[in-house]
Ligand SMILES: Nc1ncnc2c1ncn2[C@@H]1O[C@H](COP(=O)(O)OP(=O)(O)OP(=O)(O)O)[C@@H](O)[C@H]1O
């Protein structure tokens with residue numbers, strides 16, 4: 001097991017700029033009576049309301065099909081709600097100009113349930129993608145990427161293609177890609193689904209580390225063993241919030 | 253690493269040497285055809301321009317003999333002299349030379365042989381009219397002026413010839429233009445096809461780029477520059493091949509003493525070399541635009557709703 005020598009992530013030199021002193025005061029993500037349907041008949045989410053404070057860390061739980069992935073997709077601007085109001089970074093998502101979406105996405109890190117690694121790019125290149133898209137030159141990020149890969153236990157796998165990785169390794173590569181650009185919001189869908197408890201705890205520690213540096217973290221998971229007693233939880237059942245504890249009172 | 257417009261296309265897209273080969277062939281063939289068409293039409297244009305300027309610079313006017321001749325003080329027929337003065341007044345005319353009667357006899361030789369002609373046989377007098385460079389004689393105006401002086405003359409101004417050459421040139425240009433339009437259409441179609449295939453094949457990369465916050469223009473640039481590069485290289489190969497072929501044809505024809513239109517003289521070599529650069533560049537631009545538009549359309553329809 002690789003254990004980080006220091007408590008900080010090697011690549012994280014600065015806090016995400018938006019995570020200021022009043023991190024606990026302002027909501028970073030806010031749902032008000034949100035409803036969502038993929039098709040006309042079934043409403044997958046109904047009347048979902050919550051606020052996630054800036055700099056908070058929240059677990060979204062619930063049985064398979066409860067709507068966790070759907071909720072995350074709404075947060076990372078993949079789609080718009082059928083009804084209700086969603087604000088992210090203080091902006092009403094229905095009002096966001098299409099051209100501004102890429103910029104907002106660059107302030108988020110996303111780990112999807114099926115990893116979405118690019119087959120023909122090696123682990124290093126996959127993880128470095130957000131930095132390249134942001135216009136940075138390889139010379140300026142090489143060490144950051146290699147350091148982070150070492151931290152998630154992929155130091156020796158930097159130059160292999162994703163097809164050579166185990167499920168858990170792919171997952172760690174996807175997580176590394178989500179955190180490399182030090183996003184203000186980190187969204188992870190079932191990030192510990194394919195790994196043993198040990199690695200799962202390590203990954204959760206990585207998320208906690210990100211959170212400590214000011215990133216708002218939202219993790220959807222089945223794996224309730226990983227969730228500590230005092231953690232913030234948003235439990236979904238059949239598309240509705242069944243239990244909520246996000247460190248912020250909901251007012252609708 | 254090749255950075256194009258800030259995008260390192262080579263390293264983000266898979267190395268597609270094998271899959272790009274058919275596309276390379278198509279673009280090379282299209283560039284070959286386009287270059288050949290342009291070379292041929294340029295050669296044709298130059299040939300017709302040469303003919304026309306040769307013809308236009310000198311005009312022959314035949315002053316017809318008459319029963320009662322106007323005579324000068326020395327008894328010589330004065331019609332040619334009058335005609336000469338009239339012609340000199342026209343703005344296009346530089347000089348007029350009255351050719352000696354032997355030249356008129358030469359004109360009849362094919363029919364009469366070189367038997368000496370009786371002195372009093374009325375022969376037309378030939379005037380060699382030289383024009384200012386680039387000017388055209390208005391033969392109707394000249395005719396009218398001569399008639400007013402009661403002189404009958406035939407103005408052989410090659411107008412008919414000229415018209416033929418012009419018509420042929422125009423027909424050839426229309427054919428070339430049609431061919432070029434078709435070649436451009438084929439290039440656009442091939443680029444759109446290839447882009448659609450790439451979008452399908454690289455769907456995950458496109459999704460991931462979207463997910464990590466790449467704007468549509470970034471993704472579009474990635475693909476369109478990579479296709480434009482294929483077009484540029486293939487276009488270069490095709491254009492050079494076309495130039496070599498046309499040079500070869502030119503050499504073959506000129507060594508057999510036939511047409512020389514294809515022979516690259518020094519003055520045309522510059523234009524031909526310019527074509528070899530211009531065709532691939534234009535092809536690459538056309539491909540880039542077609543591919544850019546195709547991918548943006550897909551991105552806005554499917555990924556960035
Ligand atoms: N693209 C889609 N079109 C139609 N229905 C969908 C679509 N995606 C998901 N659903 C449906 O929405 C419901 C919620 O799906 P979602 O993926 O959000 O669940 P989940 O809580 O993430 O489940 P899991 O734990 O299995 O990942 C499911 O019933 C699913 O069938």
Ligand SMILES: [Mg+2]
Pocket residue numbers: 068069070113189
């Ligand atoms: Mg899910």
